[in-house]
Amino acid sequence: MSRKVLVIGETRDGVLRNVTFEAIAAAKRISDGGEIVGLICTGSADTQLAEEMIHYGADRSILAENPKLETYTSEGFAQAAGQVIEQEKPDAIVMGHTAIGKDLTPKLAARYETGLISDVTELEESTDNVVFTRPIYSGKAFEKKIITDGLLFITIRPNNIPSLEKDSSRSGDVSVTEVEVADLRTVITDVIKKTADGVDLSEAKVIVAGGRGVKSKEGFDPLYDLAEVLGGAVGASRGACDADYCDYSLQIGQTGKVVTPDLYIACGISGAIQHLAGMSNSKVIVAINKDPEANIFNIADYGIVGDLFEIIPQLIEEIKQVKVNA
Numbered sequence: 376m377s378r379k380v381l382v383i384g385e386t387r388d389g390v391l392r393n394v395t396f397e398a399i400a401a402a403k404r405i406s407d408g409g410e411i412v413g414l415i416c417t418g419s420a421d422t423q424l425a426e427e428m429i430h431y432g433a434d435r436s437i438l439a440e441n442p443k444l445e446t447y448t449s450e451g452f453a454q455a456a457g458q459v460i461e462q463e464k465p466d467a468i469v470m471g472h473t474a475i476g477k478d479l480t481p482k483l484a485a486r487y488e489t490g491l492i493s494d495v496t497e498l499e500e501s502t503d504n505v506v507f508t509r510p511i512y513s514g515k516a517f518e519k520k521i522i523t524d525g526l527l528f529i530t531i532r533p534n535n536i537p538s539l540e541k542d543s544s545r546s547g548d549v550s551v552t553e554v555e556v557a558d559l560r561t562v563i564t565d566v567i568k569k570t571a572d573g574v575d576l577s578e579a580k581v582i583v584a585g586g587r588g589v590k591s592k593e594g595f596d597p598l599y600d601l602a603e604v605l606g607g608a609v610g611a612s613r614g615a616c617d618a619d620y621c622d623y624s625l626q627i628g629q630t631g632k633v634v635t636p637d638l639y640i641a642c643g644i645s646g647a648i649q650h651l652a653g654m655s656n657s658k659v660i661v662a663i664n665k666d667p668e669a670n671i672f673n674i675a676d677y678g679i680v681g682d683l684f685e686i687i688p689q690l691i692e693e694i695k696q697v698k699v700n701a
């Protein structure tokens with residue numbers, strides 16, 4: 376059964392987030408040959424972004440424009456997306472399982488009194504009901520879900536469903552719809568950034584994470600150096616954040632960010648269950664810890680027993696060497 380799928384794109388600092396392209400790839404599989412429509416809610420229409428969604432697999436794109444959509448608010452974006460949903464009447468809506476996706480999709484699904492399957496990591500195409508897989512109990516089990524009736528709302532976890540290859544020669548219709556947005560009850564007056572620019576932690580392919588074993592703010596410097604040579608991002612355990620070695624925005628775990636990079640390097644992290652809840656589904660886990668009994672080794676694919684301050688500089692040197700010889 377072919378389905379029309381609307382993908383709600385997400386931008387950060389004026390560029391589309393990778394998870395948008397992954398959402399298009401998921402939409403393609405859900406659509407069973409149906410049409411994929413990209414949607415960007417925006418304060419000022421940027422057709423380049425809309426075209427980029429087409430290059431990654433959308434058939435056409437809509438820019439829902441209103442100056443009140445300059446910064447994300449659930450109230451404003453729900454009104455804008457709602458108008459496009461009324462106009463397009465899709466069978467399914469896909470978005471990234473990001474802070475915005477987690478906020479916006481339940482609001483819309485509740486309005487249409489229909490099902491939402493969140494945090495999807497895999498899906499099985501089917502002509503009747505697509506089967507969606509999502510982790511539960513902090514990644515200790517997986518459940519498979521279907522929506523039997525009505526509009527499908529899906530959010531996908533970043534880094535799990537590979538995006539399609541970019542094809543800049545793909546073309547499709549880009550339309551600008553001026554949407555009505557009633558006066559917002561909550562207005563964002565300023566956004567104060569806490570982390571430096573760089574690779575976004577929740578979408579990073581490589582994460583170098585530090586724990587209490589890093590011992591100080593300065594102790595994180597070699598981790599930043601390692602992340603840089605690997606093109607990755609730096610994360611942390613709550614132990615490191617509580618000790619004020621780094622900002623809480625880096626925290627990974629049950630009460631922090633959930634990440635699934637290709638490579639996770641845990642440095643001086645013991646492997647408490649609450650930390651594992653945020654990273655145990657990483658594809659390859661490397662642990663560096665001086666305690667051979669540390670729990671992190673129970674889930675690591677590769678373990679290095681030793682002092683992180685001796686091992687990390689050696690790793691950086693080796694990686695640089697490999698890059699020179701490549």
Ligand SMILES: Cc1cc2nc3c(=O)[nH]c(=O)nc-3n(C[C@H](O)[C@H](O)[C@H](O)COP(=O)(O)OP(=O)(O)OC[C@H]3O[C@@H](n4cnc5c(N)ncnc54)[C@H](O)[C@@H]3O)c2cc1C
Nearest residue numbers: 586587588612613614628629630631643645649650665683
């Ligand atoms: C409700 C609740 C929610 C929580 N949520 C989270 C969460 O989201 N994320 C999270 O991380 N934690 C969370 N915690 C805290 C969690 O229980 C642990 O306390 C925390 O993860 C420990 O951090 P750590 O591994 O950095 O520190 P520690 O447990 O102190 O481990 C430090 C490790 O560093 C090693 N080490 C020391 N020096 C070196 C060295 N030079 N070289 C190599 N290794 C060294 C040690 O052997 C040790 O294994 C939560 C706790 C509760 C109760």
